[in-house]
Amino acid sequence: MIRTQIQLTEEQFQVLKRLSVATGRSMADLIREAVDRLGAAAGVDRRARAIEAIGGFRSGSTHVSSSHDDELSEAFQE
Numbered sequence: 001m002i003r004t005q006i007q008l009t010e011e012q013f014q015v016l017k018r019l020s021v022a023t024g025r026s027m028a029d030l031i032r033e034a035v036d037r038l039g040a041a042a043g044v045d046r047r048a049r050a051i052e053a054i055g056g057f058r059s060g061s062t063h064v065s066s067s068h069d070d071e072l073s074e075a076f077q078e
Helices: 009-022 025-042 046-053 067-076
Strands: none
Touching: 009 025, 046 067
8 A cells, every 4th residue: 555645624534533433444444435436436447447458458378368357366466
């Protein structure tokens, strides 16, 4: 993960803090979820783009077509 700093208004901080206490989740986890949701709403979905790209490139490997699920899984673990 990449460490970053953000600035929130007092109200945003209080909302985030209350959500954190209420859900038992860290504020960082809630922020990551919010960014993921915004990205998905804007059509920025890494997994969906990867799935759409399957078959669109040549790797030079002869086994990718028979083990594409394994190849995709390995790519997401990096």
